[in-house]
Amino acid sequence: AAAREFLQEAATAALSDLPAAEQVILTVEALGAVLHPLGFPKEFLAATFATLQARAAFLSKGEDSTVFMQHLLTILRGLPDETTGFYYQARAEGLTQVSDALGSSIEDPHREDVAIDAAQEFRRLLVKNFANLEEVYDAFEPRQPFGGIELEEWEDKRERFKFPDPERWALIFGHMVEWQHARWNPKRRGEEPPKVSQTTLAESLNMAVPVMSLWAFRYRLQRFYGLAVQKIWSLLAGDEKAEEVNVQQWRAALLTIGIRRWDAVHLFSLATAFAAFSMPQSMSTSASGSGLTRAAFMGVMKSQALDAANRFFELILHSPHGKPVSA
Numbered sequence: 007a008a009a010r011e012f013l014q015e016a017a018t019a020a021l022s023d024l025p026a027a028e029q030v031i032l033t034v035e036a037l038g039a040v041l042h043p044l045g046f047p048k049e050f051l052a053a054t055f056a057t058l059q060a061r062a063a064f065l066s067k068g069e070d071s072t073v074f075m076q077h078l079l080t081i082l083r084g085l086p087d088e089t090t091g092f093y094y095q096a097r098a099e100g101l102t103q104v105s106d107a108l109g110s111s112i113e114d115p116h117r118e119d120v121a122i123d124a125a126q127e128f129r130r131l132l133v134k135n136f137a138n139l140e141e142v143y144d145a146f147e148p149r150q151p152f153g154g155i156e157l158e159e160w161e162d163k164r165e166r167f168k169f170p171d172p173e174r175w176a177l178i179f180g181h182m183v184e185w186q187h188a189r190w191n192p193k194r195r196g197e198e199p200p201k202v203s204q205t206t207l208a209e210s211l212n213m214a215v216p217v218m219s220l221w222a223f224r225y226r227l228q229r230f231y232g233l234a235v236q237k238i239w240s241l242l243a244g245d246e247k248a249e250e251v252n253v254q255q256w257r258a259a260l261l262t263i264g265i266r267r268w269d270a271v272h273l274f275s276l277a278t279a280f281a282a283f284s285m286p287q288s289m290s291t292s293a294s295g296s297g298l299t300r301a302a303f304m305g306v307m308k309s310q311a312l313d314a315a316n317r318f319f320e321l322i323l324h325s326p327h328g329k330p331v332s333a
Contacts, residue, residue: 029074029075030072030073030074030075031055031058031073031074031075032073033055034051034052034055037051037054037055037058037073038051040075041054053280055073056279056282057275057276057279057280058073059071059073059279060275060278060279060282061272061275061276061279062074114185115258115261115267117177117180118181118261119261119266119267119268120174120177121174121177121178121180121181122181122214122261122264122265122266123174123266124171124174124175124177124178124181125178125181125210125211125213125214126214126215126216127169127174128167128169128175128178128211128214129211129214129215131167131168131169132167132211135167135168139204139207139208139211140204142207142211143155143204143207145163145166145167146159146160146163147159147163148201153201153203154200154201154202154203154204154206155179155201155202155203155207156199156201157176157179157187157189157199160175160176160178160179160202161175161176161179176189178210179202181210182202182206182207182210183200183201183202183206186200187199187200213264214264216266216269217264217265217269217273218269218272218273219276220273220276220277220280220306223265223273223277224306224307226263226264226265227263227307230263235304235307238307239251239300239303239304241259241262242255242256242259242260242303243255243300244259248300249299249300250297250298250299250300251297251298251303252297253270253271253274253297256270256273256274256298257270257271257274260273274298277298277302277303277306278298278302280305280306280309281298281299281302281303281305281306
């Protein structure tokens with residue numbers, strides 16, 4: 007947390023010091039001028055600049071690859087773009103009501119998106135205010151401690167956890183019980199309602215971590231599928247024999263492992279840029295021109311550069327007073 011705050015403050019200061027005309031990053035050298043004071047290794051600058059350009063082009067549907075300082079600040083903060091926050095908030099309204107498409111996150115991706123985002127907000131609050139999981143679970147004061155937390159108990163304790171939005175709060179519970187409560191699945195009416203056990207709560211909170219880097223993405227995939235790369239590719243592309251995956255398939259697949267669709271787009275752009283920079287064009291360029299090839303994905307999964315980048319951030323996280331240390 008200290009490292010993130012340091013990066014955010016440093017990047018914000020760099021942004022505020024620049025005249026409006028200079029809030030565009032046009033060259034690798036210009037990027038280095040911002041990142042070097044943060045302790046960022048110069049050997050990663052070219053790849054990072056290429057990634058930022060590819061991300062900008064992807065988000066503008068190929069119309070503009072200009073890198074703005076605000077794009078960099080967004081990534082340093084580890085947050086999705088500001089417009090996404092409004093999207094999630096708008097989609098949260100009314101989603102705890104019964105609808106025609108129920109019981110499956112795939113059938114209701116908007117609801118799943120909001121639930122994952124709300125769970126991440128809940129986790130941030132817990133990190134600030136509770137020492138461990140036992141404290142969190144006990145704070146719900148379940149009538150049957152070994153039986154789990156009921157939906158009514160969950161809703162009654164929202165203010166205790168200082169969670170602001172009741173709709174999003176209910177969606178966290180729905181997501182934890184996989185929408186198998188009668189609130190979201192009418193077929194479950196008359197059955198004993200599901201409860202959130204301490205184990206389920208722990209597993210859900212462990213998953214409620216934003217996946218914003220390729221290293222974190224690889225780690226999340228390996229938690230589910232180990233080193234079965236072909237199985238992972240089959241999940242992403244829908245067929246292990248497919249030669250590429252498009253962004254729509256990618257978003258739908260990543261949603262099933264707790265990655266918001268906007269974060270999935272961010273990861274798709276990172277993977278595409280990484281492959282374009284580090285692999286021959288014949289391997290990284292898809293037949294459609296807009297997909298991620300199998301070869302490119304395999305290269306991302308096996309790249310040692312991801313481990314090197316993660317090691318760099320570990321150095322920052324373990325440095326004294328949140329200040330970067332020399333590698």
